[in-house]
Amino acid sequence: MYRSVAESQTLLINTQSRKLEAENKSVIKFGFGQSPFFPPQFVMDALKEAVHHKEYTSVQGDYELRKLIADFHRQHNGIITDPDNILIAPGSKSLLYSILMSFEKADVFIASPSWVSYEPQARLAGHTTIRLKTSFEDRWRITPEMLVEASKEKKNEVSILILNYPGNPDGLSYTEEELTSLAGTAKALDILVIADEIYGLLNHSNTHKSFVQYYPEKTITTTGLSKWCGAGGWRLGVALLYDSIAPAFKKTLIGIGSETYSCAPAPVQMAARAAYGNFQLSMEYVNAQNKYLSIIGNYCATVLNENDIQTHTPEGGFYLFPDFSRFKKKLSDRGIFTSFQLCEKLLEETGVALLPAAAFGFEKEYLAARLAYVDFDDPLIENSTETVEELFPRVVKGIAAIVQWFSKM
Structure with missing residues (x-):
């Protein structure tokens, strides 16, 4: 009768953590990946000054903002995009779904691990999902x-x-050689x-290379304010379309936006002008x-590795994806056989x-988890x-606490 759609695991863990806090229990919130940084003061001031903007903007987004976004990414990492090929929406999540x-039908390749919403979105859209199983x-x-x-x-x-x-949940990036090879294969296929x-x-090293630079023929880049600008709840996402996009495809994207979200909030778009301008x-x-993210990310990875919890040192974002497989026998002795049971007991x-890990595309028995090392107050203040x-x-x-819990097994 109804579609089967579970609540997003990232939002669910936040709800569970708040419930425990309401019961006066202390919770270290490594489950929810929300930036602890406040947006820059000049961007917050711009939002305050834009409160009178109550109008609908175009579905595609404020044109002046799209010009600023194009110039910003040209300066940051050399992406050349025409403002007419930029879409703005209430969050990049909306753009991914659009x-x-x-x-009508597609095969969608999704890595394991990957962000929790990719597969549900692809299935809601009626597509076939094919998992690319990676390894530690x-x-x-x-x-x-x-x-x-x-x-x-x-x-x-x-x-x-x-x-x-x-990556979310792994905090890792790709080398230029890896991007070049992937691009060549994507083009061939x-x-x-x-x-x-x-x-x-x-x-963390400010060396991000956009995939569109390696595969300009068919790459759509999505980004937004939620992570780098600490403004997740403001809901502003951006899609940079490739130059040769079929007019019918672009028209469909704008049409879907017009029938669903209409436009991103006007005051937030005005604040985004300040951020991108x-x-x-x-x-x-x-x-x-x-x-600061590099300092704390490296600290977490180092301590975990020193205590036999396999973890890659993060290269960006604010996530680690520790692998607890070395503790499989000791965990099973405690009746813990799945990543859900592991996280619940922890x-x-x-x-x-x-x-x-099961939330990110792994079989339930794979003993790993995402750790978002952002439970701290904004150190920029x-x-x-x-x-x-x-x-x-x-x-x-x-x-x-994690190290001590495993050391006592």
């Missing part, structure tokens, strides 16, 4: 060989690859690539964030919330210390 909904040893990277092999399972004419980096680069500006100030803010006994313990006390406490 792209998928533009096709290969740094959770998609390879050309995986794409070629997965293409043998194709059932439809249209193929779509969703490529996310720096005529795959439309949705490059979800929402964390691109939060590459002040490149130097925005990059100073981004670089300051990356400094939350119950330590107050640390993680998101299970009147910060006078540089020590990890003083800057990130809850994160340090949470990592210690």
Whole structure:
């Protein structure tokens, strides 16, 4: 009778954590990936000044903002996009869904692990999903060989690859060599690539390379304000379309927007003008964030690895994807056989919330979880210390609790 659609795991863990807090229980919130940084003051001021903007904008988005976005990304990482090929929506999530909904039937290639909403969106759109199973040893990277092999399972004419980096849930990126190889394979197989680069500006070494630079023929880049500008709840997403996009495809995208979200909130679009229109100030803010995210990300990875919990050092965003496979026997002795059971028991006994690997496309028995190391107060506000313990006390406490819990097995 009804479609089967579960609540997004990332939102569910946030709800569970708040419920425990309401019961006066201490929770270290490593489950929900929300930026702890406030938007820059000049952007918040712009939002306040734009409160009188109550009008609908065009479905495609404010034209002046689209020009500023084009110039911003040209300066940041060399993407050349015509403002007429930019779409603005209430969140990049809406744009991802609109792209998928533009096709009647498609095969959608999705990595394991990958963001929790890709597969549900593809299925809601009526598509066939094909998982690309990566591994810890290969740094959770998609390879050309995986794409070629997965293409043998194709059932439809249209193929779509969703490529996310720096990645959620792994915090890792791709080398230029890897991007070049992937692009060559995608082109040979005529795959439309949705490059979800929402964390691109939060590459800790500021070396992010956009996939469209390697595969300009058929790459749509999605981004927005939620991560680099600390404005997730403002809901402003951006899609940069490729130059040769079919007019009918573009028309469909705009049509879907007109029949669903209508437009992004006008005041937020005005604030986004400030964010994208002040490149130097925005990059100073981004670089300051990356400094702190790199410090705490490296700290978490180092401590976990030193205690036999396999973890790759993050390269961007604010996630780790620790692998607990080495503890499989000890966990099974405690009646823990799945990543859901692992996260449930960890939350119950330590107050640390993680998101299970099963939420990211793995079989339920795979013992891994996503750790979002952002349970800290914005250190950009009147910060006078540089020590990890003083800057990130809850994160340090949470990592210690995880290590102690496993060491006692």
